[in-house]
Amino acid sequence: MFQSNKPDPSLLRGMTRSRLGRRDALRLGGLSAMGAFLAACGVEGKGKPQASMAPDAVAKFWADKTQNGKLNFAGWPLYMDPKKPELKKFTQKTGIQVTYDEVIQEMAPWFAKVQPQLSAGQSIGYDVMVITNSSQFGQFRDSGFLAPLDHAKLPNYAANAAKSYASSSYDPGNVFSIPYASGITGIAYDPAKIKEPITKLSDLWNPKYKGKVGMFRDLQELGNFGLLAAGIDPAKSTEADWQKAAAELKKQKDAGIVRNYYDQSYVDALGKGEVWITMAWSGDVFQKNVSDGTNFKFVIPEDGATIWTDNMAIPVTAENPVDAIMLMDFLYELENATTLAEYINYVCPVPAAQAQMKKHAAALTGEDKAYLLSVAESPLVFPGEAEYDRLHYYVDFNTAEEKKDFERVFQPIVLG
Amino acid sequence: MDRVKRTLTPYLLVLPGGLWLLLFFAVPMATMLSLSLQEGDIVNGFVFTGHWQNYVDSISAYQTQLIRSLVYGAITSVVLIVLAFPVAYWIAFYGGRKKATYLFLILLPFFVSFVLRTISWRMLLTDDGVLLHPLKEAGLLPADFQVLGTATAVIAGLVYSFLPFMVLPIYVALERIDPRVVEAARDLYASPLTSFRKVIFPLALPGVFAGVLMTFVPATSDYVNSELLGSSETTMIGQVIQSQFLSNSDYPSASALSFTLMTVLLIGVFSYARALGTEDVMKVAAR
Amino acid sequence: MRLRIGGDRLLHVYTWILIAWLVLPIAVMILFGFNDPQGRYNQTWQGFTLKWYGEVFALEALTDALVVSLLVAVATALIAGALGTGIGYALGRWQFRGAGALNLLMFAAIASPELVMGSSLLSLFVSLGAPLGPVSITIAHVMFSVSFVAVVVRARVVTLDRSLEEAAADLGASGWTTFWKVIFPIILPAILSGVMLAFALSIDDFVITNFTAGTTQTFPLWIWGSTRVGLPPQVNVMGTMIFAGGVLLAVLSNVRSRPRRKTA
Numbered sequence: 001m002f003q004s005n006k007p008d009p010s011l012l013r014g015m016t017r018s019r020l021g022r023r024d025a026l027r028l029g030g031l032s033a034m035g036a037f038l039a040a041c042g043v044e045g046k047g048k049p050q051a052s053m054a055p056d057a058v059a060k061f062w063a064d065k066t067q068n069g070k071l072n073f074a075g076w077p078l079y080m081d082p083k084k085p086e087l088k089k090f091t092q093k094t095g096i097q098v099t100y101d102e103v104i105q106e107m108a109p110w111f112a113k114v115q116p117q118l119s120a121g122q123s124i125g126y127d128v129m130v131i132t133n134s135s136q137f138g139q140f141r142d143s144g145f146l147a148p149l150d151h152a153k154l155p156n157y158a159a160n161a162a163k164s165y166a167s168s169s170y171d172p173g174n175v176f177s178i179p180y181a182s183g184i185t186g187i188a189y190d191p192a193k194i195k196e197p198i199t200k201l202s203d204l205w206n207p208k209y210k211g212k213v214g215m216f217r218d219l220q221e222l223g224n225f226g227l228l229a230a231g232i233d234p235a236k237s238t239e240a241d242w243q244k245a246a247a248e249l250k251k252q253k254d255a256g257i258v259r260n261y262y263d264q265s266y267v268d269a270l271g272k273g274e275v276w277i278t279m280a281w282s283g284d285v286f287q288k289n290v291s292d293g294t295n296f297k298f299v300i301p302e303d304g305a306t307i308w309t310d311n312m313a314i315p316v317t318a319e320n321p322v323d324a325i326m327l328m329d330f331l332y333e334l335e336n337a338t339t340l341a342e343y344i345n346y347v348c349p350v351p352a353a354q355a356q357m358k359k360h361a362a363a364l365t366g367e368d369k370a371y372l373l374s375v376a377e378s379p380l381v382f383p384g385e386a387e388y389d390r391l392h393y394y395v396d397f398n399t400a401e402e403k404k405d406f407e408r409v410f411q412p413i414v415l416g
Numbered sequence: 417m418d419r420v421k422r423t424l425t426p427y428l429l430v431l432p433g434g435l436w437l438l439l440f441f442a443v444p445m446a447t448m449l450s451l452s453l454q455e456g457d458i459v460n461g462f463v464f465t466g467h468w469q470n471y472v473d474s475i476s477a478y479q480t481q482l483i484r485s486l487v488y489g490a491i492t493s494v495v496l497i498v499l500a501f502p503v504a505y506w507i508a509f510y511g512g513r514k515k516a517t518y519l520f521l522i523l524l525p526f527f528v529s530f531v532l533r534t535i536s537w538r539m540l541l542t543d544d545g546v547l548l549h550p551l552k553e554a555g556l557l558p559a560d561f562q563v564l565g566t567a568t569a570v571i572a573g574l575v576y577s578f579l580p581f582m583v584l585p586i587y588v589a590l591e592r593i594d595p596r597v598v599e600a601a602r603d604l605y606a607s608p609l610t611s612f613r614k615v616i617f618p619l620a621l622p623g624v625f626a627g628v629l630m631t632f633v634p635a636t637s638d639y640v641n642s643e644l645l646g647s648s649e650t651t652m653i654g655q656v657i658q659s660q661f662l663s664n665s666d667y668p669s670a671s672a673l674s675f676t677l678m679t680v681l682l683i684g685v686f687s688y689a690r691a692l693g694t695e696d697v698m699k700v701a702a703r
Numbered sequence: 704m705r706l707r708i709g710g711d712r713l714l715h716v717y718t719w720i721l722i723a724w725l726v727l728p729i730a731v732m733i734l735f736g737f738n739d740p741q742g743r744y745n746q747t748w749q750g751f752t753l754k755w756y757g758e759v760f761a762l763e764a765l766t767d768a769l770v771v772s773l774l775v776a777v778a779t780a781l782i783a784g785a786l787g788t789g790i791g792y793a794l795g796r797w798q799f800r801g802a803g804a805l806n807l808l809m810f811a812a813i814a815s816p817e818l819v820m821g822s823s824l825l826s827l828f829v830s831l832g833a834p835l836g837p838v839s840i841t842i843a844h845v846m847f848s849v850s851f852v853a854v855v856v857r858a859r860v861v862t863l864d865r866s867l868e869e870a871a872a873d874l875g876a877s878g879w880t881t882f883w884k885v886i887f888p889i890i891l892p893a894i895l896s897g898v899m900l901a902f903a904l905s906i907d908d909f910v911i912t913n914f915t916a917g918t919t920q921t922f923p924l925w926i927w928g929s930t931r932v933g934l935p936p937q938v939n940v941m942g943t944m945i946f947a948g949g950v951l952l953a954v955l956s957n958v959r960s961r962p963r964r965k966t967a
Contacts, residue, residue: 423799426802427801429793432785432786433786433849434790434805436786436846437809437812437849437850440824440843441808441815441846442808444826444827448819448822448826502717503717506714507718510711510715520953520957522725524726524729525725525726525728527729527945528732529926529942530923531909532923532938532942533728535930537728539731539735540727546746549747580725629814633814633816636816637816637817637819640909654816661822662913662914667829670822671822671826674822675819677818678816678819681816682811689814
């Protein structure tokens with residue numbers, strides 16, 4: 001143990017003794033210089049308290065930005081009709097070309113991937129990205145990686161978004177982000193393989209489905225389900241609770257019930273029959289059924305599930321932020337928000353879309369009409385009070401230390 | 417003047433490449449060593465504090481995966497020797513004029529991206545895939561039968577990925593054997609088995625060593641096979657390091673694990689290389 | 704004796720079984736480039752089509768990734784070819800102080816796990832705050848392929864007949880002229896195979912690239928990313944084309960180099 005910048009002399013002696021000759025030892029003499037080097041190459045953080053954001057930050061960021069006629073959108077798989085009708089409409093209306101990439105499949109790797117570029121002040125090649133309100137949202141925000149939004153450029157958002165979003169805990173006042181969609185983490189299963197109805201979280205622990213159960217790799221998602229299964233509200237949990245939840249998850253894993261811990265790939269695994277029952281995001285299963293003709297089911301477990309919000313945000317280094325914010329606002333036009341929700345089956349941030357969707361349904365006939373009506377009435381797209389009672393928010397971390405502790409508790413389960 | 421120039425020439429020639437290796441191979445290792453002794457988090461930055469505890473913590477948390485990887489790597493190498501030796505032997509001694517063609521066929525997989533090959537396996541072997549689905553439909557296999565997600569699948573994948581790396585060096589070693597030596601053994605009334613055991617195998621050993629060297633390290637540190645073909649029961653150390661770096665941004669603990677892995681492997685490799693001479697290994701490696 | 708003959712038959716069959724096993728996933732890859740899947744999951748056979756060959760460049764992101772891969776591979780082949788030739792020639796031609804250390808460094812670079820090299824480079828780049836992208840990928844690729852080029856070139860240089868050089872000098876050629884007129888043509892095939900090796904190593908690299916790419920996509924990275932959500936048949940088509948091109952190139956260069964070997 002040593003606190004100084006130089007390596008412990010006894011370590012150097014140990015390294016140079018016996019195994020190496022004198023000349024090698026001289027060569028290793030460079031090591032003491034290396035000691036200084038070792039200490040010098042710390043990784044600089046970008047963290048600064050949020051309060052320090054200057055009041056003119058918005059004006060300053062947007063002052064010299066112009067419309068460039070193109071933008072790159074970093075989205076998730078199964079989050080927009082593959083034909084991208086909304087984006088085509090946008091291009092028709094504004095002439096702005098949109099490149100939509102499904103590059104985000106889980107929050108933690110996405111943050112880790114773009115962090116080095118963002119902290120080097122380099123463009124990540126995307127002008128708008130869809131990020132979940134998980135702990136990585138806080139990391140993006142606190143590292144100063146998100147551009148402050150100019151709400152003067154978001155009239156449709158102001159007019160149409162549900163008011164509750166402005167008071168979110170992760171981005172109060174929507175300083176850095178506006179919602180893309182919200183979703184519920186529940187259970188999906190294949191009724192061809194599982195005959196009995198799935199209703200409870202404990203079904204994921206059912207030894208009958210040994211080796212065919214999928215859980216999420218995202219530590220917050222996994223931890224939440226462990227907590228809920230142990231009967232604990234994630235948002236109010238303490239470190240002792242985390243240990244209890246981890247014990248539940250460990251039991252499930254040690255019994256060989258879990259096939260694997262997945263990111264977005266759980267849909268693929270469900271399709272390939274690798275898992276029969278899995279943690280799942282609410283809209284994915286519907287889109288999978290529509291595009292691949294499968295017949296999977298999604299349920300919100302009786303004993304609780306989590307709700308989260310995916311948000312559109314502009315990285316500070318974006319090359320086309322003006323085009324990006326135009327698209328963000330465009331997606332809040334009533335018609336666009338409606339068609340988007342009709343396809344993706346995720347919770348729509350625009351309440352008026354429900355009536356609009358029913359209008360669309362009225363214009364249709366037969367099966368299509370019934371389907372669209374069912375989407376408009378779906379509690380997964382427009383949840384009511386009864387659903388919200390069963391839904392919980394993510395664990396909130398007050399400090400980086402807390403987040404780290406949480407990860408230390410759950411990481412070994414995923415990487416076991 | 418000319419003499420000075422002549423003695424300087426090799427240094428000038430070596431300088432750019434050597435510098436590149438120094439800057440982007442040796443220096444990063446030092447950076448990683450430094451990172452492994454730092455504390456902090458990605459948002460607020462990491463500071464060098466000589467925090468050896470990183471090693472203690474990460475090794476104790478992931479020793480299972482480290483040991484599992486070494487075991488998988490070792491099994492892979494052994495299976496490879498068993499599978500590759502007969503092929504190399506046959507090509508070297510009976511390949512005749514078509515030797516080059518056979519070697520080329522063995523090398524065919526290298527013309528397809530490593531990731532894509534592994535994905536192909538996954539597609540073939542998946543639970544409801546082209547192979548298993550018909551068998552399950554026909555009732556020949558239980559509905560919950562699976563190949564993927566088992567240690568066997570992962571090791572089979574590793575064996576597949578590195579097979580050519582084992583065939584080639586053994587072939588090279590066998591090819592060098594003077595057939596007269598084998599004949600001489602036979603003339604001395606050695607049975608085929610004895611001449612194999614006492615003459616051919618010992619002469620092929622350098623090739624086997626080189627093959628082990630070229631397969632054990634990449635197999636042990638691989639994460640593609642176990643990610644695509646394995647399950648949570650088969651997690652290897654490569655996956656841990658990968659996700660600590662590229663998912664959790666926990667650079668110190670990832671660096672500590674990475675450094676540990678490298679130390680363990682390099683100690684093995686260098687003791688191997690000493691038994692054999694680096695020249696030989698490099699020559700074989702270059703093929 | 705009879706047993707031994709039976710033995711080689713058995714070994715012959717075994718060799719072909721092993722080759723079949725090696726080729727099986729490639730066949731699957733090629734086959735599914737002709738599949739006509741309904742949804743986005745190309746995993747069960749649903750009918751023959753050629754349409755993906757017509758639409759091979761229809762996915763812009765995939766095409767971009769392939770272009771990045773090709774550019775990086777060309778840059779890597781050229782840089783690593785030049786630097787590696789320098790090292791290989793010097794090591795094969797002269798004995799000099801530091802040669803041992805350089806050998807050791809190269810050996811370590813060849814023997815180190817890719818995972819460790821990739822992660823350590825990431826450590827360096829984040830410590831320096833250096834940007835990630837095609838440049839950092841190329842730096843990494845040159846790093847791991849330069850030693851291979853050097854080893855290949857050195858192997859050829861070591862076998863050079865020194866009297867050639869002396870003869871050239873006797874005829875009044877300067878060192879520079881001798882190198883370009885006499886030595887270079889002889890070692891050129893070795894340099895070319897080194898360059899091709901570097902190209903091949905670069906275009907297929909996944910592990911090190913994954914650490915040093917940032918948000919830049921290369922062909923293997925793009926494939927890796929989309930396996931989780933369904934691989935489009937275009938990937939199979941591109942894989943098939945790269946496979947066919949590589950095999951063709953290898954066969955052609957082998958045919959062309961054969962007569963030369965006889966005269967040498």
